[in-house]
Amino acid sequence: MSVLILSGDDVRALLPMATCIELMAGALRTLAEGEAVQPLRQALGLTNGKGLLGVMPAQLATPPVAGVKVITVMPGNHARGLDSHQGTVQLFDVDEGRPLAILDAASITEIRTAAASGLATRLLARDDAAELALLGSGVQARSHLEAMRAVRPIRRVRVWSRTLEHARRFADRAAAESGLEVVAVDSARQAVAGADVVCTLTGARRPIVEGEWLAPGCHVNAVGACTKTSRELDGAAVARARVFVDRRESAENEAGDLILARDEGAIGDDHVAGELGDLLTGRVAGRTAAEEITLFESLGIGVEDLAAGWHVYRRARDAGRGIAVSLGD
Ligand code: NDP
Secondary structure, eight states, X not given: OEEEEEOHHHHHXXXXXXXXXXXXXXXXHHHHTTOEEOOOOEEEEOTTSXXXXXXXXXXXXXXXXXXXXXXXXXXXXXXXXXXSEEEEEEEEOTTTOOEEEEEEHHHHHHHHHHHHHHHHHHHHSOTTOOEEEEEOOSHHHHHHHHHHHHHSOOOEEEEEOSSHHHXXXXXXXXXXXXXXXXXXXXXXXXXXXXXXXXXXXXXXXSOOBOGGGSOTTOEEEEOSOOSTTOOSBOHHHHHHEEEEESOHHHHHHHOHHHHHHHHTTSSOTTOEEEEHHHHHHTSSOOOOSTTOEEEEEOOOOHHHHHHHHHHHHHHHHHHTOSEEEEOOO
16 A cells, blocks of 8 residues: 655646636535535634644545545745745545545645635626736735636735835736736725725735725625634625625624624624535525626635645646655555
8 A cells, every 4th residue: 555745846847827717616416415414613722822723524425435624824924035834735535434535724725715716707707808907915825816816807916015025026027927917006995996806815813805896797706714713804895795605604693704703793693695615506696787796705625635736646646747655555
């Protein structure tokens, strides 16, 4: 019995954004059809206060794989030149329970999170969406720019970040790589004003976006606030939007943007229109008018990591990539 060890370079080489968007569609449809097991994740705060350890198990019937992502989130890592997300995705076969692969989780998280937002944007944003606002300038800002360009004809990008210098650095690099007009701006409000697509990709704990700033018809991907006590959107932003989530149960337990908006009375208990999987199966309608504001509240769930990891594992096996380690009989 051998396990295939796959690095971040292997993941990046074998998981193009366009492919990953399709993989997210497959996984979320499978989940909506009841062909997956997706418990809530566990997040343990580290006793030194430097971050948390998240454990995210799941199983998919198609592709046939079970597994778990174990990931640390360490916001202080950037000062040391390290990614704030570190960990592994472990895959198991579902017939004999054999461990199949251990993959770098930072790269999978980077790509699959943006791919889920790409899927949401494809399903919900106006077809002609061309102005993009990125709030945050870290790993997810980079991958979200790629994902948004994969699904909409993005022409102009405004990026805001808590540290202006980081926004400027991001803008210079993204403009050079993409050939697009990418401009760093001083405030979140300037970034959001007039944007067709807004992606919130920060570690903010309190709102950085106010509802009244959002242009009619825009689509928002809210990605950064993954705990019930943190939020990037104020109650008005959530109240103005038709809201979709990756998983209802996760949103009800982990989405500070929604939970805190409900607690302050901005929205009712039935404000979430559905899961992305409901859009894929046709159970729920998406955008209903050009001026409607739509919101994808992203928590990130284990089936996304499994679908992405399985694809990388299969491609790596076919291509002879990775390091196979024997664990015995
Ligand atoms: P990075 O560490 O690479 O970047 C973090 C970004 O957040 C930086 O732009 C930083 O700004 C900004 N930031 C940090 N703290 C604050 C704050 N208090 N107020 C405003 N901005 C802040 O992280 P990633 O890009 O990997 O992830 C971004 C967010 O998305 C994180 O919160 C992460 O936990 C979450 N995430 C969500 C996933 C999902 O599936 N929904 C998956 C992966 C990540 P600056 O550098 O300018 O100071």
